[in-house]
Structures are given as structure tokens and as C-alpha cells.
Amino acid sequence: MKKQKLLRRVVFFIMAALATMLLAGCENYIVLNPKGPVAETQYRLIIISIILCLVVVIPVLAMLVYVVWRYRDKPGNKAPYTPEWVDSKTLEIVWWGIPIVIIAILGFFTVRDTFALAKPQDPETKPLTIQVTSLDWKWLFQYPEQGIATVNYIEIPTGVPVQFVVTSDAPMNSFWIPQLGGQTYTMPGMAMGLSLKANEPGEYFGSGANFTGEGFAHMQFKVVAKSQAEFDKWVQSVKQTAPALTKDGYKELAKPGISDKQFYSSFPPELFKEIVDKNGGQYYKQHEHHMKMNQNTNHGDMNHDANQHMEHGANQHEMSGMKADK
């Protein structure tokens, strides 16, 4: 039929266009172009899962084409027709079995890496800590050890593990730098950790990945990785040239609105802890003792406990010590 030929041609054309577009500009596929150990682990998992899926998908597709072609209902089709054949123990065992095996393999890798990534990147090296706060609609980054702060811009030394401590002073967002590693939610009242590392110098794209309202699309930021020396120089220059972030300055910054890159030579030292506390941080205490119903009813005590832990968490110089007791 003519129409079908036309259709087929259209399909072909579209497929070809698709293929060229997909393949053009490979460096744009940032998720598939990892620059840090976390992203690399995740990349490996992605590849493993793709392969394992293809192991099923391709044969099934091939089978589908074959079956549909072979057994189509046209006069004179000599293929066998067995309307009574409705069951086969062996076959069924085979196709309960195949997915089970594949899922077992994939499950193994998944579990292994889930636990692996839950541990910090090389624990021997002292990490650089950056406190991340997602605001409406911008990112605030504080460098507690260096005493500087930035907005929508991060600079890090290469080869050094970076301990991001993330929270939010606005609706929940998600902190994502695809080339360094996957994201984590920034949640009000919580300070969650994300340990990343850049293997080589470069500029990496970062963004918020969880919708927070009107200005969400503008919550992108740049991550620049350079050598330790250059990083130190940058810190110095920020310290010397940039203004200080005051409490009032923070209030101003936290108001809804979008923002450009900004730099601050200092910030109120307790700011991060205050943000976490103000948004309910004091309520989330339970660490070691899990939240079993029988364990805590003494609420007065509990709050005290929580505050203590928050202080502990906020005391950034103890970060590595804290990890040890985790």
C-alpha cells in the first residue's frame, strides 16, 4: 500500500533526525560524563543497569517482531496454529527465572553501592565543609573554615573531598551537581550530608532539582574546581574584596527573589545553626536511639538533647570527629 510506504518513510526520516540529534554534542550529556568518584560510581551503575535491561529488552523486541510477522492472519500463512496449546511448565519456569536472575544481579550491585556511597569519600583526608542553604530562589553557600560565603557560585579544590551540609530556609529543594554526583534534598530543619569530590579542574553545572515555586528555574549555580593553591588564592581575594554578610543582609537575601552570583568576606558564625533550628531543627533529635515508642516520653529532656546535638553538628571543626563516631 502506498500510504504505508509513505508512513514508513516518515518514520525513517524522523528516526534519522532523532539519532543525529541524540548523538550530537556528547559532552552535553553531563550525567554520563562524571568528574568525581561519586558520579563515577553512579555512572557505572547506570551502565550496568542499561546493559542488564538490554539483555531482556532486545530479545523480547526481536521475538515480538518475529511472532507478529510469522503468525499474522493472512490467507495461506503456513505457520503452525495451535489454539489448544495454552500452558507449558518449562517455558513458564524459564520466564519466571530470567527476570529473577537479572534482578538478583542488579539488586546485588544496587545494594552494594547504596551502602558504599553512604560512607564518606576517602575518610583519611580532612574534607572541606560547605554549608548549603536553599532559599527562595537562590543558593547560599557558607565556608565555615574559610569564613567566606557565596551565592549561586561554588569554588572547590580538586582532589579534596567536599562535605556539603545542606538545609533549606524555604520549601524543600534538591542540591544537584550532576558531574560530581547525584543530588540530595535540602530540607527545612534538617542538615543532611552529601560528600562529593572533583577529580579534575573544570566548571560544572549545578542546579536545584526539586520544585520550589515561581523562581525555581533560576536556581542554577556554577561549581568551579581548581587546584588547592588557586582555591586558597580565591578565598583570600574574596576575604579582601567582598562585603560581609550580616544578619540583616541575610534577611534581605532570604526574601523571595532571584539573585546573581554574590560573595561575602564573612558571615554570622551561628547563621547555619540558626536556620536549621528556626525551621524545626530542635524537633528532629533521634539519632542513636531510634524512634521507638517506648524510649522517649520525657519531652523536656528530649529538646535539650536535640539542642545539644545541633550544637555539635554546627560546630564545624568537629566534623571529622563526628563522622568517626557515626
Added chain:
Amino acid sequence: MLENIKNFASQFFVTGDPLIYGADVSIVLTTLAIVFVLTYFKKWGWLWREWLTTVDHKKIGIMYIIASLLMLFRGGVDALLMRIQLAFPNMPFLHSEHYNEIFTTHGTIMILFMAMPFMFGLFNIVVPLQIGARDVAYPFLNAVSFWLFFLGAMLFNISFVIGGSADAGWLSYPPLSENQFSPGPGQNFYIWGIQISGIGSLATGINFIVTILKMRAPGMKLMDMPLFTWSVMASCIMIIFAFPVLTVTLALLFIDRFAGAHFFTIDGGGNPMMYINLIWIWGHPEVYIVVLPAFGIFSEIVSTFSRKPIFGYTSMVFAMMIISVLGYFTWVHHFFTMGAGANVNAFFAVTTMAIAIPTGVKVFNWLFTMFRGRIRMEQPMLWTIAFIPCFLIGGATGVMLAVAPADYQYHNSYFLIAHFHQVLIGGVVFAYVAGLIYWWPKMFGFKLNDRLGKWAFWFWNIGFYVCFMPQYALGFMGMTRRLYTYGNWDLGWAPLNLLSTIGAFLMGIGFIFQAWQIIYSIKHGERDVTGDPWDGRTLEWSIPSPAPHYNFAVIPHAAGKDVWWRMKEEMKQGKAKQEKPKLEPIHMPKNSGIPFVMAVFWFIAGFGFTFAPTDITFGETKLTFVWISMAVIGLLGVGLCMLARSFQYDTDYYIPVDEVKRTEASLGRVV
């Protein structure tokens, strides 16, 4: 005074956008036109008697489907608007707020007001016919369900012109959806629209479980049931266990907004993450709720059009039951990145992947049903054959998402968007369309046009791949969802987005073909005089098309699988003993206006509650009191309707034998 009215109107109605004014005008015009037509042709009584008060499952099913097709249109227009914006991100086409409203309504409408009612429509039309019943277990409740859905959906939809729509995403995560960040009625419309229709869904779940367990024709064992009926069972099991959670979750969010409680706020000790946890306890089962019946539909179609019984029936049933229970244990995969710990993530990653096992079994069984069969490429079969590769790939990307650490890179990116559209469109939409075409003759007595249907099919299919394959690539390029513009980095997203938009429009053309197909076929459709146009296998094909309102003049004895097919075989071999069955008066439920009235009261209550937490004023006076009274009146009305029903004892009647005889004769059957 005038000033006050103006002021009120500007708070109450959505203003300031040509799009909205256009919608206002078209809504008013459409309403007027409908009122005029009904009045002119004196159809009000007919509408009331035949439709608004009906408890006939087939009519209710038809109303469900009409409503859901309208919602598909609305959701589709939303989608096209989004795609236009994304193709030209720097064009001031949609502002951020609009875009946010649109994806929120798109997602909500497509899943809750398109997929769910479409599914219920098919349940209603098919299940009683397939199991040889005269109606569902609770016909009255069935009507209640429908009207709750319908008025819930309407409540949600009017937010477009009154008050403003929700804009916090289709699952409205707090704290964004709390008063602090989303004041105004939009979120309340969302809550009440879904809440009201959700109660209806829950009732439908109960209704069909009891129907299937208790109303089967004599002889039909559970393991003889057609697979569609089984899939309805599996889906309803998930409904009754998942929807109460939704009810509670939305209620808690509303209590936060209305009474200043602190469930999910960031102050007062509220825990927004708990909402995320709860909503997914419902949300994940929800996607299986809509896909399980899709599996059922494909099972029916594959077997009919391959002229072979379904391969591995027992496995198919077990696979569905496993999915329906296991589907309840995977919800955390939607928030792996919340950081609940390696134990939690590992556990839920594995349970999620495990779903691939029973699903895979189904795929293989479909393939082997076709294997050594005789495949007729009729419309329903085409959609089925297109479904398999589409769902296969969509499912495989789902398995990729389930790899928890890798999900840290996919989460909330376009990779995810592509995954779920692939399973939702390739799985759910394709299935429902296939089912609609397949059972259309049973509903209306004529077939849908083949040529137009095939055009629609090709446009949908090609459009689908063109639209969503590039989105996987966009995900790998770091494009996150819910962006109305790309921001200031050029990461090469533009060409793929443009391509994707083109694909969306191809699907749109497909939809136009479908609309055309229906209209054309109403005029020129091929009449189905046999009642069995596809050479079917199950009981629904044994009765005339369209089915008489009592369905079966005589309830058949239905032992074994594929009953109708075997009856036909026997007839062919002349073995069937044509002993005339004795007709008896048929017991049927009476129509009732209560479901409709009750749903209207729910609507009133929902509307009142929607505006109660807002501070809309009339001059100096806050209107809160007015809204609350409205809510109270609505709830009282609902209560009174229930009481009124409780006091009704005369709720059913008998169709005399003569009338049955007459009806059967007019449908060309001798009894």
C-alpha cells in the same frame, strides 16, 4: 457598593490574562448552548430520567468515559501549552506562575480525572457483562461514585477561572503547598477536588470487589474469570488499601491550611517529609491501580485477536496478585534522595525491582499467546502490539530508576518524565484506547471507523517516540522537571526540546483523528448486528449490542474459561442443546436522584471549604463566615441525602417477562 462588588470579583475570579478571558467566554457560551439545546428540544426530563438519575452500570460507564475524554483534551491542551513554552523558552508565552499551574493541573487531571475515570468507565461497562451479572453489587453506590468523581473533577477544573489553580506540582509537596508559600484557594481546590472524587473511587473499589466475588454467573469459578475481571479485582484491592491513605493525607494538609495545624509546616514541629512519605504510600500504588486494568485489557485483546486462549492463565493471575500486593511495598523509590539511610534505600530499591519479575511474566505470556496463533491486525490489536515495546522500554527505565544510587542522578530530571509518560501513555492510554475501541460496539452497537482509527494510531505512536525519547537524553543533559525556562546556561537543551514539542503535536493530531473517528462513526459506523463483532471469547459477546439494560435475559451457566468461545464451538458442532431457557421476571434497581443531589452538596461543601481559609473580602467584611456556612450547608445536605436513602425501602422493581421478550425481539434475539 459597586466598588465592593468589583473588588470582590477581582479577588474571586481569575483576571488579567487573555487566555483566561477566552476560557471564561467559551465556558459561558458552551453552558448557554447546552442549556439552549436541552430546552429547545425539551430534553431536560430525558437528561434527568435517563442519565442523571440512572443506576445502570453501562450508562454510568459511558458517562465516565465521556468525562474522561474531555479531561484528556483539557490535560492534553495543558501539555501542548507546556511544550510550546519549552520549545521557545525565551518567548514570553507563559509566565512562571502559569507554567506552574499548568503542569500541576496537567498531572492531576491526567492521572486523577482522566486515567481513573476512563478505567472506571471500562470497569463499569465490562465487568458485569463479563461475569454474567445484571448489574454491580451496589448500583446506587455506583452512581454515587460517579457523581462524586464528576463534581470533584468540576470543582478542580473551575479553579481555572475562579480563584486560581494549584501550582505546587501534581502531588503538592509541603511546605510549598502550605499557607505560608501558597496562600489563596488554589491548593484548596486541589485538595477538595481530589478528596471528593477520591471518596468515590474508594466506593468503586469496594463495589467491584464485592461484585466480582459475589455476582458471578453460576458455575464461574474465580480461576475461570476472564483476565480483565481479574485485573479489575487486583486494581480494586489496591484501591481499597491505598485511597484511605490519600484521604488522610489530603485531610491533614487541609487541616494545616484551615486550622493552622502543624503536620507538615516548617514551624511548630511539623514534618513536611511525612507528607511525602504518606502521599507516596498512596501515589505509588496509584500508578499500578491504573496500569493493572491495562494489563487486563491487553490480555483480552491478545487472546481474541490471536484466536488463542491466553497463555499461562494461572501465571497471569498470580503475577497480577503479586503486583497488587508487592506494589504496596515500594513507595520510597520516589524519594530515595531524601536520605532516609542506606538500609531504607536498599530495601525499597530491591522491592521495586522485584516488580519487574511478575510484570515480565506477563509480557512473555502475551508473546506466547500470539505465538502459534493467528493474529488479526484490527485496531485494538494494533494498539496492543504497540504497547508491548513501549511498556517494555518504559518498564526497563523504571528498573533503572529503581537503582537507588543511580536515581540520585535521574531524580526529578527529564529522564523520569520520559519514564512515566512511557508507562502511562504506552501502558495506560494505549490500553484504554484499545479497550474503548474493542468494547465500543458493545456500548453503542456500532464499530469505530477503521481508517481514521489507524491514522490516529500512527500519529499517537510516532508522536509518542518523537516526544519522549529526546526527554531521556535531556535527563542525561541535566535538565530538571518543572522548568519554564532553561536559565542562563546553555547546555544544549533547545533542539531536543523542540523535537519533543513536535512529537507532542503529532500526538495532538492523533487525538483529533480520534475525535473525528468517533463523530464520523456515529454517522457512518458499521452496525453490529451479531453482538459479537470481533469473534470474542467471553460472555459479554454472547448478548446483543448494545446490551439491553438487564444485560442477560437469562443468566447463563458459565463454567470454565472462555465460555462464549466454547459455546460457539459447541454450536458449530451442533452439540449445543437448544433447549429454550425459561424466562423469569428480572429484578432491577430503581433509578434515584439522590446520588446526583448528594454530589452537588459535596460540591457546595468543597467550594465553601476551598474559600474558607482565604481572606477574600467584600468591602470591609471578611467573607470567611459565608464560606463556612456554605461548607456546613453542604455537609448537612450530604448527611440528609444519606438519611433519606436509609429510609427508602422501595428501591427495586421487576421487569415482567413480556417486556423482556419484547426487548430481546427488538434486538433480534428469539427467546
Added chain:
Amino acid sequence: MSQQEAHGSTKAYIIGFILSIVLTIIPLVLVLNHMMSRTALFVTIMVMAVLQFAVQLFFFMHIREGEKPRYNVMALVLGIVFVVTIVAGSIWIMTFNSQVQFA
């Protein structure tokens, strides 16, 4: 009469009532007098609650009766499984803390 038997007897109701009273008083006394360690107490009173649930089911709601197959029992069992999943699952998932942690 057999019909009466099928719906329980006055005696059964009274036994059920007494059991439920006893099962209420025991945990109450235990709690008010802090008779055990917290964990033991917690476990004990939960067990009492479950036993009471069983009493209501068997003595009052006649769960054992009714035509077979007992779909209502199956639904109930599945429902309880899911309730436990929701409660235990939520507690487990929400246990994560505000401290820096690696996840």
C-alpha cells in the same frame, strides 16, 4: 435453635465483656504504677491491646461465622498487614536525623 447459636449467646457476650474489662485494667494498673521497665511495659500493653482486638473480633464481631470462603477475614488480614506496614514503615523511614549523615 441453631440460628441463635450462630450469632453467639448471652454467655459468650458476657465472657467477652469481662475479658475486655480485664484486659483494660491490667495495662492501666501496670502503667500507672510503673511496674516494669519501659520496654517491657510497652510490649505488654501492646500485647494487651492486640488481645482485646481479638476478643472483640471473636466474641462480638463473630469473625468465625459466615459463609465460606470468608472474604471478610481475608480482607481484614491483608488490611492489618498494610496497617502495620504503614505504621512501622513510616516510623522506620522517618527516623533519619537532623545531623549530617551520609546517604
Added chain:
Amino acid sequence: MAQAVSHHEHHHHEDHESLKVLGFWIFLVTDCLLFGTLFATYAVLYTHANPGQTGKELFEVPVFVAETFILLTSSFTSGLATLAMHKGKLKSLIGWLIVTALLGLAFVGLEIDEFIKLAHEGATISASAFLSAFFTLVGTHGLHVSIGLIWMVAIMIQLGRYGINEVTKRKVTIIGLYWHFLDVVWIFLFTVVYLLGVM
């Protein structure tokens, strides 16, 4: 013929009524899920209380103990009502239902009183997450009981009008189930909210 129809009808009715009981059971299971979700929320949020406003400080032992015994007794009396019904004793059926409803009313009254007192102490639903969860969980149960009361009255009127027949029998059975179910829920409230609260 007429005879055949009436026989048929009778049969049909019985079927129909047992059908409704099964549906109601399933409804109760969904209600279990509803309460389960509220319990889960309570369990996650109950430590999020303001100092001085914890269960230990707010709950009054005599009040919730009284509530518990009242509800337990009403569950028993509603059982007696069902029993009377199966014996065909209309009067005692209605009598026991009245007793049950009065007990239910007393329960609801106590609970409202409790809530008002709490509110006066500043412990309102908007005071903290713990109190939000508390009021919602306990209040939902109270709402269920209140609805049950109205419904029970409606059934009593119907019993007065039509006596004991297949339909009213089914209705009494169903409200009995409902009432026992609410008792079960209360037992868990009593244990998880109140006992653990004061522990």
C-alpha cells in the same frame, strides 16, 4: 406464578443483604487503613511537642479511663442488641440500642469536654505538631462515634416502623459491626495515645 415470584424475591433479598454485609466489612477494612495512617502520623510526630504540653502533662487519667469503660460497655450492649434481634425481641432490641446510644453520647460528651479543657490550657490543634496529630486522631474517632449515633437513631426509627425484617436485620448487624470496630480503634487509642502518653 405469583408464588414463584415471591419465593424468588425472598431468596434474592437474603442474598442481597449478605452482600451488603460483606461490602461493609470491606469498608471497615478501609477505615482501618484510615486510622492506621493517622496512627502512623501520630507516631512520627508525637515527640514534636512544646515543653509543658506533652501527653504526660495534658492527659487526665480519670477522664480517659472513664471514656474507655463507657465505650467498652456500649460495645457490649450493642452486642446484646444484636442478640435480642436474633431472638426476635423487638422491644429489647430497641432498648439495648437506646442504652448503647446513650453511652455513646456520654462518651462524645466527655471527649468534647476534654477538648475544650485542653483548648483553655492553650493546648490547641495549632499549638504543636504533637497536638495537631492528637486532636486529629482522637477527633476522627469521635466523629465516627457521633455519626454512628445519628445513624443508630435512624435505625431505631426504622425498627419502630417496620419491625424486624431482612432489611432492618442487616442494618442492625451492620451498625453493630461498626460499633465494635470503633471500640477496637479506641482500644488502640487508649493504649498508644493515652497510656503511652502518661507512661
